[in-house]
Amino acid sequence: MKTYRPTIGLEIHAELATQTKMFCDSKNDPFNAEPNTNVCPICMGHPGTLPVINKKAVEHVLRVGVAVEGKIADFTEFDRKNYFYPDIPKGYQISQYKYPLVRGGELADVKITRIHLEEDTASSGHDEGDYSLIDFNRAGVPLMELVTEPIIHSPEQAGNFGRELQLLLRTLGVSEANMEKGEMRVEANISVSDTDKLGTKVEVKNLNSFKSVEKAIAYEIERHTALLESGKKIEQETRGWDDTKGKTFSQRKKEDSHDYRYFPDPDLPKMKISEIAEFSRENLAKTMPELPWEKRKRYAKIGLKPTDIHIYVTIPEIGAFFDLAVAGISKKESILLMSNYISSDILGLIKKKHGEGRENEIAKPPFDPKEFARLIALIENKIIFSRGAKDILAIMFDRGGDPEIIANKNGLIQKSDQSVVKKIAKEVINENQKVVAEYKKGKLTSLQFLIGQGMKKSKGSVNPEILKTVIVSLLS
Amino acid sequence: MKKGFLFIFIFIVFVTLVVFIYQTNFQTEKKFEMPVANDPYKHAEVTINGKVFDAYVSDTEKLREKGLSGLSSIENNEVMLFVLPNSDMYGFWMKDMFFAIDILWLDDNFEVVSFKKNVSPDTFPKIFFPKKPAKYVIELKSGTLTKLVLKDHDKISITGGK
Numbered sequence: 001m002k003t004y005r006p007t008i009g010l011e012i013h014a015e016l017a018t019q020t021k022m023f024c025d026s027k028n029d030p031f032n033a034e035p036n037t038n039v040c041p042i043c044m045g046h047p048g049t050l051p052v053i054n055k056k057a058v059e060h061v062l063r064v065g066v067a068v069e070g071k072i073a074d075f076t077e078f079d080r081k082n083y084f085y086p087d088i089p090k091g092y093q094i095s096q097y098k099y100p101l102v103r104g105g106e107l108a109d110v111k112i113t114r115i116h117l118e119e120d121t122a123s124s125g126h127d128e129g130d131y132s133l134i135d136f137n138r139a140g141v142p143l144m145e146l147v148t149e150p151i152i153h154s155p156e157q158a159g160n161f162g163r164e165l166q167l168l169l170r171t172l173g174v175s176e177a178n179m180e181k182g183e184m185r186v187e188a189n190i191s192v193s194d195t196d197k198l199g200t201k202v203e204v205k206n207l208n209s210f211k212s213v214e215k216a217i218a219y220e221i222e223r224h225t226a227l228l229e230s231g232k233k234i235e236q237e238t239r240g241w242d243d244t245k246g247k248t249f250s251q252r253k254k255e256d257s258h259d260y261r262y263f264p265d266p267d268l269p270k271m272k273i274s275e276i277a278e279f280s281r282e283n284l285a286k287t288m289p290e291l292p293w294e295k296r297k298r299y300a301k302i303g304l305k306p307t308d309i310h311i312y313v314t315i316p317e318i319g320a321f322f323d324l325a326v327a328g329i330s331k332k333e334s335i336l337l338m339s340n341y342i343s344s345d346i347l348g349l350i351k352k353k354h355g356e357g358r359e360n361e362i363a364k365p366p367f368d369p370k371e372f373a374r375l376i377a378l379i380e381n382k383i384i385f386s387r388g389a390k391d392i393l394a395i396m397f398d399r400g401g402d403p404e405i406i407a408n409k410n411g412l413i414q415k416s417d418q419s420v421v422k423k424i425a426k427e428v429i430n431e432n433q434k435v436v437a438e439y440k441k442g443k444l445t446s447l448q449f450l451i452g453q454g455m456k457k458s459k460g461s462v463n464p465e466i467l468k469t470v471i472v473s474l475l476s
Numbered sequence: 477m478k479k480g481f482l483f484i485f486i487f488i489v490f491v492t493l494v495v496f497i498y499q500t501n502f503q504t505e506k507k508f509e510m511p512v513a514n515d516p517y518k519h520a521e522v523t524i525n526g527k528v529f530d531a532y533v534s535d536t537e538k539l540r541e542k543g544l545s546g547l548s549s550i551e552n553n554e555v556m557l558f559v560l561p562n563s564d565m566y567g568f569w570m571k572d573m574f575f576a577i578d579i580l581w582l583d584d585n586f587e588v589v590s591f592k593k594n595v596s597p598d599t600f601p602k603i604f605f606p607k608k609p610a611k612y613v614i615e616l617k618s619g620t621l622t623k624l625v626l627k628d629h630d631k632i633s634i635t636g637g638k
Contacts, residue, residue: 017548019505055502056548173548173574269501286596289572298601316572323571324541327603368537 002194004228006221008158009150011187012165014175015120015141016060022119022142023051023094023268030123031181035135043140045089051267053078057142058271059279060174061101061117064144066284067168067291068112070105074274078117082261086134087122094119095145097262101273108164110157111149118143123182144175150189150198155217159210162186166210167292167314179209186213192224192234199224200234204248206241216241219248295319302335308343317364318342324369325376338376345390346372349397367396375403387460388412412461418470421462425470428454436475447471522555522614523633524580525624531557531614531634543615545572550617557634558613566610567603570595576618580626581610588630594618 018028024042027033042049065072079097100116122139126132146165152158166184169175177184186207193199202220207213220239227234239248264270273279290298292313299309312319322342326335346365365372375392378384384392384407392406407413428450429436439446447468454467518533530553534540544556560566563584576596583589590606595618606613614632 020503023503025503025505052501052503054505056505058502171572173546173572286576286598287574289570289574289597290600320571323601327569328567 002228004192004194004221004225006153006190006192006217006224007150007198008152008154008191008217009189010146010148010152010158010161011189012146012148012162013120013185013187014144014146014165014169014177015183016057016144017173017175018054018056018060018142020054021140022054022057022117023140024049026140028141030135030138030141033137035133035137038137039139043089044136045091045139051094051265053268053271054142057117058101059284060142060172061115061144062273062279063172063284063287064146064168064174065102065105065115066281067172067288068102068105068107068115070102070112070115072273072279072281072284073099073101073103075099075270075272076101077270078265078268079262080265081118083258085121086132087124087139089122089136089139093121094265094268095262107168108157108161110161111151113147113149115144115146118145150191155214155221158188158217159214162210162213163314164292171289171292171316173289179207182208186210188213188217188220190217190220190224192221192228194228199228200236202234202236203238204241205238205251208243212241212243215243215246216248219246223248303332304336304339305343308339311343311347318347321346321365321369321372325373329373334376334380337380338373341372341376341389341393345393346397349394353397365397367400371396371403378403378407382414382463383407384412384414385460385463387455388414391459410459412459414461414463418466420458421466421470422474424454424457424462425467425474427457429471429474439475520557520634520636522557523635524614525626525630527624529553529555529616531555533557533559535559543568543573544577547574549575552617552620554617555620556615558615560611560613563609563611565605565608566613567605568613568615569603570597570600573597573600578616578618578621579604580614580616580621580632581606581608582612582614582632583608584611586612586632586634588626588628588632590628591621591626593621 015030016028020026021028021038021043024040026040026043027038029038042051062072076096076099078094080092081095081097082092084091095118096116100114102115103113105112105115120138120141120143122134122136124132124134148161152161162184166177166179169177169184175183179186188204188207189201190204191199191201202224204216204220207216224234235250235253237250238252240251241248277283295313296309299312300306304312312322322339325338325342329335329338350365372393375384375389375396379386379389383404388407388410391410391412392403395401395406395410396403432450432453435446435449439450450471451464451468454462454471455464458467516539518535520531520533522529522531532554534543534556535558540558540560543558544550550556558566568579574597576594579592579595580588581590589608589610592604595604612634
């Protein structure tokens with residue numbers, strides 16, 4: 001049996017978060033406006049107009065370049081990519097060909113080939129009638145394109161790269177990068193081969209979630225392998241992904257490689273990035289917030305569990321809550337205790353309230369991290385027990401409030417007063433004569449049951465250790 | 477004589493050409509005003525050494541926690557004014573910030589008790605504390621305090637708070 005090795009390269013586009021479009025001062029806000037309102041003669045491609053480069057868009061791409069440790073271009077320019085389509089009003093797209101803003105770099109152990117800047121096309125809708133409608137609000141929105149080397153070998157690795165890039169773009173404030181909205185779009189180039197040479201490449205589009213990326217790649221790998229097994233040839237083509245059928249389908253056979261007649265755009269100035277002081281690597285590095293991998297390192301150093309680290313990095317609002325709660329606290333045990341409560345109890349409450357899988361959207365706990373820190377202090381000072389803490393947390397989550405006041409109101413303050421414990425122990429013994437008899441015969445688990453009943457009776461406000469000694473002494 | 481004239485002419489043409497090629501004229505983004513209903517901030521006027529700033533007032537826990545994080549920059553004439561619940565040693569960090577700032581701590585008499593210049597995002601998770609308890613904190617675009625030649629004990633005027 002032959003072994004087939006899949007090779008995958010990704011092309012990822014991301015719409016950049018800027019106020020205005022790439023080459024004009026029309027508003028960059030394609031989702032919240034009436035169709036064809038954020039437009040002007042420049043992004044509508046009227047003759048005689050002159051584009052001007054959006055500095056923020058350039059800065060965004062350069063910051064991504066610095067974050068992935070790519071090489072920032074010394075010289076860079078924009079090119080015209082010529083083709084005819086209704087969504088491209090000028091008859092060409094302004095893109096970058098020979099001199100991209102960034103070359104190289106690495107993310108999630110995947111080498112990056114290049115990152116360049118271009119403009120988005122208009123969006124066309126085919127939902128009504130036998131005609132198409134075009135909305136130019138998206139035409140000219142700054143678009144970043146990142147291309148990886150063809151060195152990914154599994155669907156999961158591809159999915160992980162996409163997720164890590166999305167996290168990076170959001171961390172840098174460079175793009176909202178929502179896959180469902182098309183703010184981030186992934187195309188996968190897949191080939192399968194049983195030799196050292198790469199196989200025939202197939203491009204898959206319409207991937208609007210990371211799950212689709214993984215499923216489509218897995219599907220293609222299987223399809224290619226089956227074709228090669230039966231001695232057939234793979235056709236070079238572009239395929240779409242049908243999410244409901246879970247299949248790819250042929251969209252366009254590759255004719256001779258398209259001639260886009262690239263040439264430098266004569267309307268735009270060349271850029272000497274090295275001569276723009278604020279774009280020096282040093283100055284850009286200063287604008288870097290804490291990057292996802294730096295965050296992972298910081299949390300690992302504190303000694304957090306890998307699962308907790310994953311939560312704080314991928315759901316930044318929960319991570320921010322943790323950071324604020326532990327700010328100024330140096331005792332390791334306290335920090336780990338807080339982390340336990342946040343990752344299990346608080347996240348559990350969020351999931352319960354908003355539904356499983358939505359914790360990423362509505363992640364912010366509705367109370368102040370400092371109030372939560374006070375709750376943990378109450379546990380550590382043995383003023384309340386963990387069972388009571390969970391109840392208090394649930395109340396804080398629903399209605400808010402100070403943990404100590406809630407504890408007082410609900411009788412959850414720990415009672416170490418011997419007489420209170422004795423009273424509860426006596427009640428438990430009276431109400432559970434059968435179990436007591438079993439205990440006396442030597443069944444030790446019966447004791448656990450009695451302690452459990454006592455804890456329940458006291459709503460967790462007595463110390464289980466003290467309760468145990470009192471029960472044992474009463475029964476001996 | 478004629479040669480000298482020609483030389484100057486060529487020189488000028490050359491200089492103009494160089495400037496044309498290498499001085500990239502960027503589009504600086506037009507700022508779209510937030511519709512009044514969407515602006516969660518009260519505004520105040522802050523005057524530092526004669527220069528007037530438009531202050532976004534952060535006077536709730538939620539606004540203070542967010543601060544300027546997530547914004548790509550602020551205008552030269554904009555600052556953020558934090559009104560703290562009481563006069564205390566409140567620390568500030570650069571979590572999720574994208575640009576460098578100057579930080580100014582004031583006591584209840586609007587007198588400068590402490591300041592820190594050019595604090596950049598890559599300083600996170602370092603926390604910056606004032607030298608003395610402060611009731612107000614002002615965050616400005618990095619470099620502003622150097623331009624204004626600010627010192628400890630300078631008085632800042634704050635008016636308004638619509």
